[in-house]
Amino acid sequence: MLSDQQIEAYRRDGYLVIPRLIQGEQLAELRALTDRIVGEARGVAANDELYDLEPSHSAALPRVRRLKPAIFRRYAFFHALARDPAITTLLSSLLGPAIRLHGGKLNMKSAGYGSPVEWHQDWAFYPHTNDDVLATGIYLDDCDVDNGPLMVVPGSHRGPTWDHHADGRFCGALDPAACPLDLATAVPLTGPAGSMTIHHVRLVHGSALNRSNRQRRLLLHEYAAADAWPLMGVADFGEFNDRMVLGEPTIEPRVVPAPVRMPLPAADHQGSIYENQRGAGRRFFETYAEARH
Numbered sequence: 001m002l003s004d005q006q007i008e009a010y011r012r013d014g015y016l017v018i019p020r021l022i023q024g025e026q027l028a029e030l031r032a033l034t035d036r037i038v039g040e041a042r043g044v045a046a047n048d049e050l051y052d053l054e055p056s057h058s059a060a061l062p063r064v065r066r067l068k069p070a071i072f073r074r075y076a077f078f079h080a081l082a083r084d085p086a087i088t089t090l091l092s093s094l095l096g097p098a099i100r101l102h103g104g105k106l107n108m109k110s111a112g113y114g115s116p117v118e119w120h121q122d123w124a125f126y127p128h129t130n131d132d133v134l135a136t137g138i139y140l141d142d143c144d145v146d147n148g149p150l151m152v153v154p155g156s157h158r159g160p161t162w163d164h165h166a167d168g169r170f171c172g173a174l175d176p177a178a179c180p181l182d183l184a185t186a187v188p189l190t191g192p193a194g195s196m197t198i199h200h201v202r203l204v205h206g207s208a209l210n211r212s213n214r215q216r217r218l219l220l221h222e223y224a225a226a227d228a229w230p231l232m233g234v235a236d237f238g239e240f241n242d243r244m245v246l247g248e249p250t251i252e253p254r255v256v257p258a259p260v261r262m263p264l265p266a267a268d269h270q271g272s273i274y275e276n277q278r279g280a281g282r283r284f285f286e287t288y289a290e291a292r293h
């Protein structure tokens, strides 16, 4: 369980880092399996159900940007890790006794060219009936300020839900020039391999291009309290309930007055946050990376 101090910090700042949560054989298997799946991208020509590819990817020189949610269906290891009691027990301190997995993915951020993720709130992608929703991120590699750590704006989860649209369509990124957010207060979430970050669904976050010579892989899991129902609807009720990772499901959503904007009309570039953000025309992290190097 989390301590009272950790719970208080999460409520105030919107994030936590749990150092070295995943260790030993479990971490070794996570890294080895990821290497194997990425190796199998050789020969893949275009984005598909499993792979989101860097713009510079070619079948001969595979460059994977993200492993998509299909990893949880295809690989028992990833399916089990998202449900590991070491994680769900911690999260019950924040989300209560009944928790559903909303989704997840593994972002690669490879050495030298790993793509940035522009500032955004996950809530803009998947608003729910209440905001007891968060994402965890497990670092597969040691992560410091140079290899593209997740960056968060403390306390921003208690503020507005910012506009994530451009030219009248959802684009998955907010416009820092149009939001009175002090990005100078952003904090990098760093830690040794196996550390786990936790961020609130409304927290503003992003990450820079990885120009270091070390990769930074981050396994993201999104979790919701069972009574937080997605406003975009439930396509398959059986599958929805199969994603319960702790406690019992409910058909009685809890509704709270959190500020919401719907991710509609849908992005021009569907597929992943990287694809969505192509429509943003905002490239905060390009100049950020230039300034740091």
Ligand SMILES: O=C(O)CCC(=O)C(=O)O
Pocket (backbone or CB within 6 Å): 107, 117, 122, 148, 149, 150, 205, 206, 207, 218, 220, 273
């Ligand atoms: O990989 C990262 O650094 C950030 C990822 C993220 O925020 C997302 O995919 O929603």
